[in-house]
Amino acid sequence: MSALLSHPGIAGPVLEEVDLPPVGSGDLRVEVIAAGVNPIDTWVAAGFGRDIFGLTGPVGLGWDLTGVVREVGTEVDGFHVGDVVAADLSNPAAPVGAHATETVLSAAAAALVPEGLDPVAAASIPLNAIAAAQAVDLLGAGEGRTLLVTGAAGAVGGYAVPLARRAGWLVTGLARDSDRGFVTGAGAVDVVTQVPSRAYDAVLDAAALQADALGAVRDGGRFVGVVGGDPLPPEREITTAAVQSHADGARLAELLALHVDGTLAVRVAGTVPLSDAATAYDKVAGGGQRGRWLLVP
Incomplete structure (x- = not known):
């Protein structure tokens, strides 16, 4: 073979x-x-x-x-x-x-x-959908709070947008203007092309911008990165975490089903x-x- x-x-x-x-x-x-x-x-x-x-x-x-x-x-x-x-x-x-x-x-x-x-x-x-789902898990329930997903048209971010919306977040995507249609179609309420300052309750940093993306979180908010290893040091009472993506067949089965019903593309x-x-x-x-x-x- x-x-x-x-x-x-x-x-x-x-x-x-x-x-x-x-x-x-x-x-x-x-x-x-x-x-x-x-x-x-x-x-x-x-x-x-x-x-x-x-x-x-x-x-x-x-x-x-x-x-x-x-x-x-x-x-x-x-x-x-x-x-x-x-x-x-x-x-x-x-x-x-x-x-x-x-x-x-x-x-x-x-x-x-x-x-x-x-x-x-x-x-x-498998890999990208599971990573996005595990990152959204770290955010917790949105309950109508605002979330910025960086790299919202990318491999992980493109899954994070609809999964976060499904978890109750009001999602804004950071993406190129040419990707606006995809990102809004995935469930984002808005698209920005630059990182704003202290504007969101949470950030899911699928683009691995790290400290630059942390600046978009309001004081006391939440930041989830996708870069392995230790999370960013907390500041301004922001809770930080980093997803350590791992294989999970049961979760993958759920994500495959969401592709069949059209929730995920x-x-x-x-x-x-x-x-x-x-x-x-x-x-x-x-x-x-x-x-x-x-x-x-």
């Missing part, structure tokens, strides 16, 4: 033949239908992401996927051979990741792809064969994409 790997000292993904790790009692072996390319994949492939995660040897690339279950671990309930699933691997040290013809993943990270959702397009969903920038992964990696590394690039084995 084939997989994209990151090797120390080599800039860029390397496609090679590999052996799958054994299927554990709580695992699924999945034949990949499609896999999303995220910025984290390009960072690891370029090398500097390896330092962030302390990676020393070859590692598999790719976190998001959809696929067909080909083998089920002995202690797994709820999945069967032939099921179509989506998953967020969230494991930078995996020997084989989502960018492969087959992979092994924890059943706890997987969810069945519901009827009515295209299994190729669904590969764009599937956004695919394009698809390329696994053998042409460099094209998708270059697109994502260049930034400015609207939707996810997908690799199809």
